[in-house]
Amino acid sequence: MVDTPNPQQQQQQQLQGQQGQGQGQQGQGGQGQGQHRRRASGFRRVRDGRDLRPYVNQQPAGRRVDERGVFLSPLRQLTTSILETYRICNPAFRYESTHNPRRVLTKPSKPAHNDGYDNEEYDYILYVNDLLGSEDGHNRYLILDILGQGTFGQVVKCQNMKNHEIVAVKVVKNKPAYFNQSMMEVTILELLNNQCDPQDEHHILRLRDSFIHKNHLCLVFELLSSNLYELIKQNQFQGLSTQLVKVFTAQLLDALSVLKDARLIHCDLKPENILLKSLQSPQIKVIDFGSACHERQTVYTYIQSRFYRSPEVILGIPYTASIDMWSLGCIAVELFLGLPLFPGTSEYNQITRIVEMLGMPPTYMLDMGKQTKQFFDSFVDVYGQKKYRLKSLEQYSREHGTNEQPGKQYFKATTLPEIVNQAPMPSFKSSSRQGHEVEKELNNRASFIDFCQGLLNLNPIERWSPQQARMHPFITGEKFTKPFSVRSFFSFQCPAGAGESLPKAD
Numbered sequence: 446m447v448d449t450p451n452p453q454q455q456q457q458q459q460l461q462g463q464q465g466q467g468q469g470q471q472g473q474g475g476q477g478q479g480q481h482r483r484r485a486s487g488f489r490r491v492r493d494g495r496d497l498r499p500y501v502n503q504q505p506a507g508r509r510v511d512e513r514g515v516f517l518s519p520l521r522q523l524t525t526s527i528l529e530t531y532r533i534c535n536p537a538f539r540y541e542s543t544h545n546p547r548r549v550l551t552k553p554s555k556p557a558h559n560d561g562y563d564n565e566e567y568d569y570i571l572y573v574n575d576l577l578g579s580e581d582g583h584n585r586y587l588i589l590d591i592l593g594q595g596t597f598g599q600v601v602k603c604q605n606m607k608n609h610e611i612v613a614v615k616v617v618k619n620k621p622a623y624f625n626q627s628m629m630e631v632t633i634l635e636l637l638n639n640q641c642d643p644q645d646e647h648h649i650l651r652l653r654d655s656f657i658h659k660n661h662l663c664l665v666f667e668l669l670s671s672n673l674y675e676l677i678k679q680n681q682f683q684g685l686s687t688q689l690v691k692v693f694t695a696q697l698l699d700a701l702s703v704l705k706d707a708r709l710i711h712c713d714l715k716p717e718n719i720l721l722k723s724l725q726s727p728q729i730k731v732i733d734f735g736s737a738c739h740e741r742q743t744v745y746t747y748i749q750s751r752f753y754r755s756p757e758v759i760l761g762i763p764y765t766a767s768i769d770m771w772s773l774g775c776i777a778v779e780l781f782l783g784l785p786l787f788p789g790t791s792e793y794n795q796i797t798r799i800v801e802m803l804g805m806p807p808t809y810m811l812d813m814g815k816q817t818k819q820f821f822d823s824f825v826d827v828y829g830q831k832k833y834r835l836k837s838l839e840q841y842s843r844e845h846g847t848n849e850q851p852g853k854q855y856f857k858a859t860t861l862p863e864i865v866n867q868a869p870m871p872s873f874k875s876s877s878r879q880g881h882e883v884e885k886e887l888n889n890r891a892s893f894i895d896f897c898q899g900l901l902n903l904n905p906i907e908r909w910s911p912q913q914a915r916m917h918p919f920i921t922g923e924k925f926t927k928p929f930s931v932r933s934f935f936s937f938q939c940p941a942g943a944g945e946s947l948p949k950a951d
């Protein structure tokens with residue numbers, strides 16, 4: 446019985462036949478039949494004009510020649526020479542970029558406000574190849590692609606028409622609240638860039654320019670690459686090595702030291718707001734200063750993304766720059782595990798997860814907290830002392846008209862040391878030194894646990910400052926021998942009181 450070739454085989458045989466013919470015409474090529482078959486099934490190299498010269502006057506079926514008499518490659522004709530191809534087909538054809546269909550980047554793209562420039566969400570409707578710039582034409586940026594979307598607006602990849610630099614432009618929503626808050630982002634970034642980190646050494650995003658386009662505030666930033674959440678995701682949520690976690694954390698401590706010296710609080714530190722400078726090295730930058738504030742202007746109480754929200758913010762007590770150190774603790778553990786440490790599904794679930802792992806916050810915090818009563822009950826113990834206990838799921842749901850659920854547990858273990866130590870060990874390269882490598886990794890983990898516990902201290906007064914945390918063996922690379930005890934020391938980062946000149950928030 447003879448097998449009938451399937452359509453794919455038939456196509457391959459046809460290809461081989463054509464290839465054989467082509468090679469036959471070439472004749473002197475000296476390549477055997479085997480080579481023809483191999484080529485037919487794989488990718489072919491695109492030849493340049495010089496390569497084709499020997500075949501002049503041996504016209505392959507259906508091919509045209511250019512003005513030099515060289516047969517044109519169909520690939521070229523349909524890509525880089527597409528305009529020429531159109532002109533061959535239709536001599537009257539004229540190309541004008543203004544006739545290109547405008548590729549829209551904004552969703553939804555239906556005009557609704559601002560003379561049709563904005564959609565219903567007050568976002569500017571962005572099109573590829575349009576220009577962003579101030580009315581005086583001083584700054585002009587060609588829109589290339591969308592990079593991200595956030596609460597404040599859209600971030601687009603653009604080219605500066607003056608110096609050709611590729612940049613990221615945040616086009617802020619056309620709403621007063623977002624406009625004013627983003628003006629604060631400009632002020633804070635200008636202060637950080639110009640006064641605190643003039644040499645761009647401390648992993649803080651650079652603001653290149655700002656202007657208003659059709660009532661939208663536009664912030665021009667240096668272009669960065671993927672964020673750390675995307676990196677964790679690309680790694681299939683398996684977590685990064687202690688070494689890489691250390692490299693990232695050390696840079697974040699550097700950035701937070703600068704902020705602390707300027708008495709500034711980022712207020713939204715999370716993996717999405719930490720971007721790689723490029724995919725070639727583990728250099729990072731902290732972005733999104735849209736929620737940042739000065740320590741003496743902590744007017745907002747609903748701040749920080751939930752997973753990274755500090756206990757003092759949840760409880761509603763005055764906060765300082767140490768809320769960023771809490772977030773950093775959560776981020777460091779997440780980078781190592783690949784999953785968030787406290788993935789709260791609600792504020793109640795968030796504080797429950799924190800208390801279950803780290804215990805109750807100190808009584809003074811609970812006494813002070815404006816929100817304490819929402820989550821905790823107080824009672825007097827047998828010694829006459831006021832004590833607190835977390836409300837049960839049922840009680841909280843009943844009182845708040847919600848349907849609180851226990852929330853998924855991602856780790857079997859319940860304490861931080863157990864969770865870290867139960868994470869899978871990395872595969873070591875050399876089997877002969879395996880024992881040594883395991884011992885080293887266990888020491889790194891012990892050091893990492895001690896480091897994270899210093900950041901995840903429920904008491905913001907005791908929580909390590911960035912300057913203190915930088916002295917930890919996990920960061921300095923010293924061998925970890927005993928729990929780290931904080932030593933205070935001075936460091937110069939930012940001119941004293943630099944942040945004092947910031948305008949007061951409304």
Ligand SMILES: Nc1ncnc2c1ncn2[C@@H]1O[C@H](COP(=O)(O)OP(=O)(O)OP(=O)(O)O)[C@@H](O)[C@H]1O
Nearest residue numbers: 592593595596597598600613666667668669733735
């Ligand atoms: N400089 C940059 N280079 C490359 N991509 C960037 C840059 N800045 C921002 N992005 C992308 O745009 C997204 C949104 O930016 P950003 O966080 O500043 O906006 P936002 O509106 O303040 O967001 P959020 O909702 O977190 O407050 C980022 O997560 C990132 O993916």
